[in-house]
Amino acid sequence: MPEGGLGRTKINIMEKVIRTKVKDLLKTQPGVQVLAKGWVRTKRGNKNVNFIALNDGSTINNIQIVVDVAAFDAELLKKITTGACIAARGQLVPSMGSGQAVEIQASEIEVYGEADPQVYPLQKKGHSLEYLREIAHLRPRTNTFGAVLRIRHAMAFAIHNYFNNKGFVYLHTPLITASDCEGAGQMFQVTTLDLDKLPRTAEGAIDYAEDFFGKRTSLTVSGQLEGELGAMALGEIYTFGPTFRAENSNTPRHLAEFWMIEPEMAFYDVHDNMDLAEDFIKYLVSYALEHCADDLKFLNDMYDKELISRLESVVKTDFVRLTYTEGIKILEESGEKFEFPVYWGVDLQSEHERYLVEKHFGRPVILTDYPKDIKAFYMKQNEDGKTVRGMDVLFPKIGEIIGGSERESSLEKLNARIDELGMGRESLEWYLDTRRFGSAPHSGFGLGFERLLLFVTGMANIRDVIPFPRTPKNAEY
Numbered sequence: 126m127p128e129g130g131l132g133r134t135k136i137n138i139m140e141k142v143i144r145t146k147v148k149d150l151l152k153t154q155p156g157v158q159v160l161a162k163g164w165v166r167t168k169r170g171n172k173n174v175n176f177i178a179l180n181d182g183s184t185i186n187n188i189q190i191v192v193d194v195a196a197f198d199a200e201l202l203k204k205i206t207t208g209a210c211i212a213a214r215g216q217l218v219p220s221m222g223s224g225q226a227v228e229i230q231a232s233e234i235e236v237y238g239e240a241d242p243q244v245y246p247l248q249k250k251g252h253s254l255e256y257l258r259e260i261a262h263l264r265p266r267t268n269t270f271g272a273v274l275r276i277r278h279a280m281a282f283a284i285h286n287y288f289n290n291k292g293f294v295y296l297h298t299p300l301i302t303a304s305d306c307e308g309a310g311q312m313f314q315v316t317t318l319d320l321d322k323l324p325r326t327a328e329g330a331i332d333y334a335e336d337f338f339g340k341r342t343s344l345t346v347s348g349q350l351e352g353e354l355g356a357m358a359l360g361e362i363y364t365f366g367p368t369f370r371a372e373n374s375n376t377p378r379h380l381a382e383f384w385m386i387e388p389e390m391a392f393y394d395v396h397d398n399m400d401l402a403e404d405f406i407k408y409l410v411s412y413a414l415e416h417c418a419d420d421l422k423f424l425n426d427m428y429d430k431e432l433i434s435r436l437e438s439v440v441k442t443d444f445v446r447l448t449y450t451e452g453i454k455i456l457e458e459s460g461e462k463f464e465f466p467v468y469w470g471v472d473l474q475s476e477h478e479r480y481l482v483e484k485h486f487g488r489p490v491i492l493t494d495y496p497k498d499i500k501a502f503y504m505k506q507n508e509d510g511k512t513v514r515g516m517d518v519l520f521p522k523i524g525e526i527i528g529g530s531e532r533e534s535s536l537e538k539l540n541a542r543i544d545e546l547g548m549g550r551e552s553l554e555w556y557l558d559t560r561r562f563g564s565a566p567h568s569g570f571g572l573g574f575e576r577l578l579l580f581v582t583g584m585a586n587i588r589d590v591i592p593f594p595r596t597p598k599n600a601e602y
């Protein structure tokens with residue numbers, strides 16, 4: 126121990142009150158000196174006493190700071206406006222007011238950063254979500270986005286927790302890929318070629334041999350194909366990372382950059398896959414109910430009075446499982462007027478999925494055995510020659526939240542399908558090696574992280590559950 130080491134630590138503790146987060150302050154017994162730091166939500170009061178509501182992002186709740194106006198410099202108090210950042214030190218005392226157990230009787234205040242009320246865009250009054258999207262760089266300071274972002278964090282943590290507890294290996298799949306055959310969506314090209322002076326081959330085509338990777342590359346639309354390689358070695362893996370789709374669909378459920386969780390498991394058939402998907406979502410929803418109670422209560426009160434009861438009900442009910450063909454029959458016989466017509470072979474639209482979930486069954490639905498022509502090449506082919514072992518999980522308010530399948534494990538059948546689709550095997554040889562050497566039955570699925578968050582937070586627009594949304598014509602911040 127260097128000389129003075131111990132002593133110094135002691136002096137620090139005696140002299141300095143260490144900052145306590147608001148979340149912890151609200152649970153602390155009164156009668157101690159405390160230090161809080163955060164952003165002013167509101168200041169109100171009269172010429173004798175001011176009440177500052179301070180928030181530091183650790184909780185939806187604020188700590189109240191009581192200021193004896195006579196004891197402070199008037200110039201300093203003037204700087205304490207909505208949005209300003211301050212540190213306040215004082216005695217933690219029982220609160221007289223309703224709504225909080227304790228408050229800080231301020232003895233010292235320091236203003237770190239002012240927020241001019243003439244120009245600070247977030248004033249006391251509630252702002253519309255549309256307006257907040259235009260100032261996405263500041264919206265984390267609002268109650269709503271504080272709640273959403275804390276829930277987003279809790280869900281990310283719970284996802285790792287879930288898979289870690291089950292012995293799945295977190296596999297990092299590449300974001301830049303040369304395989305453009307996944308077929309999940311339009312891809313964003315990645316290139317270092319000079320777009321004003323493109324190198325050409327003798328035939329006049331763009332010469333990708335000159336490009337950074339020596340071939341044409343894009344941002345990934347899914348980590349699945351690489352995930353399958355992992356599952357064929359490690360048994361059970363999952364990915365959790367960003368994916369990119371240049372789909373020009375301006376809907377409340379699509380982003381150009383979104384996060385996906387993709388577990389992939391050796392020795393799982395489609396039923397095991399469904400069991401895992403259902404158990405996984407129920408775990409995540411229970412986790413949110415248990416660990417995000419304050420934030421969920423806020424969202425429930427402010428936006429969606431049925432949010433918490435909907436979450437509780439999903440945890441308790443069995444998901445319905447039926448085939449695509451049975452689903453189509455229900456839709457055809459429903460007598461409902463859909464915008465997009467229903468017939469066997471059609472790719473279901475969100476309105477169809479929601480009809481099944483919300484109107485017909487009143488609970489989540491897992492549809493299986495889709496027509497092969499609307500699903501990807503890698504799905505396991507059924508005996509009927511028409512359908513594949515796909516499984517989509519459909520949720521209230523959202524429609525598809527998970528897309529997955531048992532994978533085709535036979536090299537012969539997979540090759541036949543690739544040829545049938547005219548895809549060309551060359552760029553897929555590495556993937557086909559999983560079937561060539563030690564192939565095994567296996568399954569997996571993709572859960573859209575933001576779609577899960579739509580469900581858990583009750584937000585209606587996917588732009589409001591990610592800090593910095595990327596959508597067509599929008600890459601702000």
Ligand code: ATP
Binds near residue numbers: 372381527572574
């Ligand atoms: P959709 O038909 O809704 O566009 P998809 O069939 O293209 O979905 P998959 O390719 O199966 O979806 O992707 C797996 C999951 O990823 C989906 O179930 C969904 O939760 C999510 N997802 C897909 N596309 C997007 C997107 N553009 N933005 C956000 N999440 C998405």
Ligand code: MN
Binds near residue numbers: 309310372
């Ligand atoms: Mn899509």
